[in-house]
Amino acid sequence: MNINLxxxxxxxxxxxxxxxxxxxDSEILMTRAVNKDKKYILLNLDKNLNKMxxxxxxxxxxxxxxxxxxxxxxxxxxxxxxxxxxxxxxLIPRPDTELIVENVLxxxxxxxxxxxxxxxxxxxxxxxSILKExxxxxxxxxxxxxxCINISKINAINLNVSSRVKLYKSDVDKFNLGKYDLVVSNPxxxxxxxxxxxxxxxAKFEPKIALDGGLDGLSEIRRTIKKTSELIKKKGIFILEIxxxxxxxxxxxxxxxxxxxxxTQKDLGNNDRCIVSTKI
Ligand SMILES: C[S@@+](CC[C@H](N)C(=O)[O-])C[C@H]1O[C@@H](n2cnc3c(N)ncnc32)[C@H](O)[C@@H]1O
Numbered sequence: 001m002n003i004n005l006x007x008x009x010x011x012x013x014x015x016x017x018x019x020x021x022x023x024x025d026s027e028i029l030m031t032r033a034v035n036k037d038k039k040y041i042l043l044n045l046d047k048n049l050n051k052m053x054x055x056x057x058x059x060x061x062x063x064x065x066x067x068x069x070x071x072x073x074x075x076x077x078x079x080x081x082x083x084x085x086x087x088x089x090x091l092i093p094r095p096d097t098e099l100i101v102e103n104v105l106x107x108x109x110x111x112x113x114x115x116x117x118x119x120x121x122x123x124x125x126x127x128x129s130i131l132k133e134x135x136x137x138x139x140x141x142x143x144x145x146x147x148c149i150n151i152s153k154i155n156a157i158n159l160n161v162s163s164r165v166k167l168y169k170s171d172v173d174k175f176n177l178g179k180y181d182l183v184v185s186n187p188x189x190x191x192x193x194x195x196x197x198x199x200x201x202x203a204k205f206e207p208k209i210a211l212d213g214g215l216d217g218l219s220e221i222r223r224t225i226k227k228t229s230e231l232i233k234k235k236g237i238f239i240l241e242i243x244x245x246x247x248x249x250x251x252x253x254x255x256x257x258x259x260x261x262x263x264t265q266k267d268l269g270n271n272d273r274c275i276v277s278t279k280i
Contacts (some may be wrong), residue, residue, distance in 0.1 A: 004045035033057035080129040089147035091210040093125035114181035124152035186241035244271035
């Protein structure tokens with residue numbers, strides 16, 4: 001079977017399972033099956049697939065039909081200015097989270113050699129994007145998941161920033177190393193009982209530990225704010241991602257822990273998503 005026909009058949013399977021962008025997904029999975037880029041696929045549509053390539057393609061289509069996210073099937077996700085290696089052990093980096101990077105870059109135009117802490121680093125998308133843009137900043141990333149730390153290490157090497165980053169497997173409560181000019185975090189903030197009602201792709205395939213914010217959705221946010229207030233320098237900046245309905249509650253917690261609220265920002269869907277604050 002040639003590449004063109006296989007992509008068309010794959011797309012039909014996906015369409016029958018109500019997968020949006022079925023043709024595009026089928027094309028992307030073909031790049032993975034033959035281990036080539038999209039340009040190669042488009043220039044070689046009439047090339048025949050060998051048995052192994054076809055078997056790999058069929059397997060990927062089947063997994064996609066079951067709802068597996070494309071990012072986990074290709075082990076890639078583009079975020080800010082770089083491609084990140086991801087596996088089902090990490091949250092898939094979201095475009096909304098780029099708000100944090102945008103804020104950091106706006107607020108640090110004239111800063112040099114500052115220390116940045118990322119609490120719950122996941123794939124490394126936030127911290128490593130910042131280090132890539134600000135070539136004299138230093139970064140520390142922590143995560144409760146050892147697998148996330150290992151994936152962040154790979155991404156730090158791929159982005160050529162590994163000499164400026166330290167990574168620790170640690171629970172946020174137990175981490176007590178260093179003092180930071182800037183802290184960023186996208187903690188888990190979904191209410192425990194709501195997780196099962198999220199989109200199938202998210203609920204079934206993304207790591208629960210990256211989503212679960214406890215009964216009220218705020219338990220990891222509380223711990224992150226408390227830890228940040230201990231580790232951040234006076235006048236240090238804290239940029240936090242929050243759930244769409246958490247702004248007022250989180251502002252209260254921040255104020256109680258001695259933070260001044262600089263601004264709150266909405267995401268691409270017009271939901272409150274990010275709070276910028278300063279330690280007084
Ligand atoms: C929402 S994900 C964010 C990942 C990444 N920063 C991003 O924006 O894509 C939250 C991360 O926090 C980590 N995490 C959850 N509970 C934690 C805890 N108690 N201490 C440290 N990290 C934690 C999870 O493993 C996960 O990688």
